[in-house]
Amino acid sequence: MVRVNSGKNGQQKRGAAVRFENLMKSFGDVLAVNNISLHIQEGEFLTLLGPSGSGKTTTLMMVAGFEMPSSGEIFVGSESMTFKPPHKRNIGMVFQNYALFPHMTVADNISFPLKMRKVPSSEIEVRVKEVLKLVRLPGMEQRYPKQLSGGQQQRIALARALVFNPSVLLMDEPLGALDKKLREHMQLEIKHIQEELGITVIYVTHDQEEALTMSDRIAVMNEGRIEQVGRADELYEWPVNRFVADFIGESNFFEGCVEGFEENWISIACENEIRVLIPLQKEVEIGRNVCLALRPEKCLFVDHHEREHYNLTRGVIEDVVYVGEITKYRVKLPKGETFILKQQNRLGVKNHRRGDQVVVGWHYEDMRIVKK
DSSP: OOOOOOGGGTOOOOOOOEEEEEEEEEETTEEEEEEEEEEEOTTOEEEEEOOTTSSHHHHHHHHHTSSOOSEEEEEETTEEOTTOOGGGSOEEEEOTTOOOOTTSOHHHHHHHHHHHTTOOHHHHHHHHHHHHHHTTOTTOTTOOGGGSOHHHHHHHHHHHHHTTOOSEEEEESTTTTSOHHHHHHHHHHHHHHHHHHTOEEEEEESOHHHHHHHOSEEEEEETTEEEEEEOHHHHHHSOSBHHHHHHSSOOEEEEEEEEEEETTEEEEEETTSOEEEEEOOSOOOTTOEEEEEEOGGGEEEOSSSOOTTEEEEEEEEEEEEEOSSEEEEEEEOTTSOEEEEEEEOOTTOOOOOTTOEEEEEEEGGGEEEEBO
């Protein structure tokens, strides 16, 4: 039966830990996954996030057993799954296109993996009812996929993946076919079910907002490598390199050279002739070239130059884009560079127009040194 094992009521989590050790996968001369190692905790929601071709889906397929690694190992719990066939891994899978059998009823679709495991009919009926209740679609047993909405079909696909009590659930872009409102609703539903069951989830997406919303941790992938692993706030506030800072959210970048030190600050002369101060974040030397990242929402328009602990620069507004809760400004700096600023739309905030000359400021603490 589908058992609920949440941390909230003190029951033991159902999910198993997953571990990659030096995992590699090549397709001919193409290295799709490049020597990645990662430990996923039992009951954790881990997202593999990255652009197309970054290796995230290939990694997921190796965990599922649909692709064999070129080298390295995959463990679920303490057991190596590297060369086990998919049906012996006790792993559930949800695909983007749902992969429901159109000629089967909802009950038959959900019960299919149980019949393959030769579960008794009486138990199958109980499990199907339980899992339909879990995904909030009770009484849908006799409907066919074509009679269901996209969101309902996705819930049925999720129910089928959960009905045989897997220790790990894999999800490959499962919400990509849904509209924005329904996608956002399903994000919360999936996260709620995962927490309720305490199951381990490995989730693949290229959608940064989706990853930030759902994940306990995120592994950012690029060109087959893991660039950084951490909580959403860690990745957003402290990206380790330019790729992560640019891929998760949006950033302004500055190239500069370390000039010296002033109390607890590093003084940096940027190529655009802006001089900035930032905290002593890392070991840096005078004369070292650095790349700086700054989030657009950390910036503001300044009415005067007397603002303590703020870096300042002048510019001219090139473009104004209203996007509901915020207005996005593109500012042209004195040397021609483009600077993005996001300002929340609320009472008392001054709006600017294209062509306005402005002073832009940001707090010393909000700028980061990142690797190129």
